[in-house]
Amino acid sequence: DADVTQTPRNRITKTGKRIMLECSQTKGHDRMYWYRQDPGLGLRLIYYSFDVKDINKGEISDGYSVSRQAQAKFSLSLESAIPNQTALYFCATSDPWRGDEQFFGPGTRLTVL
Amino acid sequence: AQSVAQPEDQVNVAEGNPLTVKCTYSVSGNPYLFWYVQYPNRGLQFLLKYITGDNLVKGSYGFEAEFNKSQTSFHLKKPSALVSDSALYFCAVSGGSGKLIFGQGTTLQVKP
Numbered sequence: 500d501a502d503v504t505q506t507p508r509n510r511i512t513k514t515g516k517r518i519m520l521e522c523s524q525t526k527g528h529d530r531m532y533w534y535r536q537d538p539g540l541g542l543r544l545i546y547y548s549f550d551v552k553d554i555n556k557g558e559i560s561d562g563y564s565v566s567r568q569a570q571a572k573f574s575l576s577l578e579s580a581i582p583n584q585t586a587l588y589f590c591a592t593s594d595p596w597r598g599d600e601q602f603f604g605p606g607t608r609l610t611v612l
Numbered sequence: 613a614q615s616v617a618q619p620e621d622q623v624n625v626a627e628g629n630p631l632t633v634k635c636t637y638s639v640s641g642n643p644y645l646f647w648y649v650q651y652p653n654r655g656l657q658f659l660l661k662y663i664t665g666d667n668l669v670k671g672s673y674g675f676e677a678e679f680n681k682s683q684t685s686f687h688l689k690k691p692s693a694l695v696s697d698s699a700l701y702f703c704a705v706s707g708g709s710g711k712l713i714f715g716q717g718t719t720l721q722v723k724p
Contacts, residue, residue: 530710541714598663599644599706603655
């Protein structure tokens, strides 16, 4: 079984709709992250959480919000989706005792029409 | 501020030849350096990391990377490329903050 899972894997939605992407992990890590990947831009950090009560904005948090429901679950929401949020979204986890190495989920491909 | 540069969008090599994918970084303090690989329609897979110690780091699938502090570089290398190595490669750096900064990625194309 995969250690970091993301649902859905693919989603097509319309401008203005609210979307939630979910991430679950069985690695027992406290730290979780959300990234988006765009061609030629690499991965950019949206939000991160170092424990259940800790939420921090990343490089590109505008238009996004997150919820850390438990150690194992970290959800990303787009309150009102817009076309330039079309991207590949990744969730990741890390263990600080492993020197910032991150473990990635399979990704969610989101298309906003 | 932390940053990572991968100066080549694409690297083309023939199967059996050595390959190098370049990465330079900027970070305050001692860097934690990483290479990840992404195959089509897949997530990122960890290849190797440098935290401290020997400057030559060996990783998965026969890849290695050399940390060069004076040149602030961490180039990924493999002595003999395989067609199956064709993928998107990302270099990343952390200053120990728990956050990674990624380069823009380099597509490696290995031709038979």
